[in-house]
Amino acid sequence: MRRLLAFVVLGVVIVGAFAVVDLTNPPWYERIRYPLRYPEYVRVHAQRHSLDPALLAAVIYQESKFRAGAKSSSGAIGLMQLTPATARGIAIRTHGSAFRTKDLYNPEINIRYGAWYLDNLFRKYGTERLVLAAYNAGQGNVDRWRANGQPIQFSETKAYVSRVEDLKRIYRDAWRSKLYQ
Numbered sequence: 001m002r003r004l005l006a007f008v009v010l011g012v013v014i015v016g017a018f019a020v021v022d023l024t025n026p027p028w029y030e031r032i033r034y035p036l037r038y039p040e041y042v043r044v045h046a047q048r049h050s051l052d053p054a055l056l057a058a059v060i061y062q063e064s065k066f067r068a069g070a071k072s073s074s075g076a077i078g079l080m081q082l083t084p085a086t087a088r089g090i091a092i093r094t095h096g097s098a099f100r101t102k103d104l105y106n107p108e109i110n111i112r113y114g115a116w117y118l119d120n121l122f123r124k125y126g127t128e129r130l131v132l133a134a135y136n137a138g139q140g141n142v143d144r145w146r147a148n149g150q151p152i153q154f155s156e157t158k159a160y161v162s163r164v165e166d167l168k169r170i171y172r173d174a175w176r177s178k179l180y181q
Contacts (some may be wrong), residue, residue: 080114
């Protein structure tokens with residue numbers, strides 16, 4: 001009977017500890033839940049394009065969970081889930097040479113192109129919410145919504161924008177020393 005009581009008390013203590021950690025989200029716990037890979041590429045390309053590195057990391061996490069080999073059913077590839085057509089356009093605009101689709105599996109190239117694309121969207125739309133909406137739903141949809149004076153029309157895109165904004169706060173708090181050196 002004493003052993004059973006000891007196991008029950010131990011179980012309650014462990015569950016309680018996990019609950020406290022889950023509710024308070026200390027940075028060490030967030031670093032486990034939300035990994036950061038390729039911080040040097042994130043930092044360098046964010047700086048080069050005047051982006052918040054936490055935003056760049058948040059987009060990467062949301063798009064691919066930092067898996068360089070990710071590929072979507074729509075053909076988007078790599079960390080930032082760029083389509084070959086978008087990447088080819090970026091390569092041309094940035095004077096890249098001999099772009100190959102397989103380049104999108106290269107973390108440095110994918111992050112470089114994705115950072116350039118986000119910067120380009122910021123120049124066009126000016127606000128983070130519209131930039132993220134265009135990244136997710138496409139510029140044509142965002143242009144149409146703006147022309148009609150409408151907010152974001154797709155529930156999936158609204159959720160995407162909110163999630164990336166939440167992730168940005170998490171990455172800023174949990175990975176400050178790696179992202180803002």
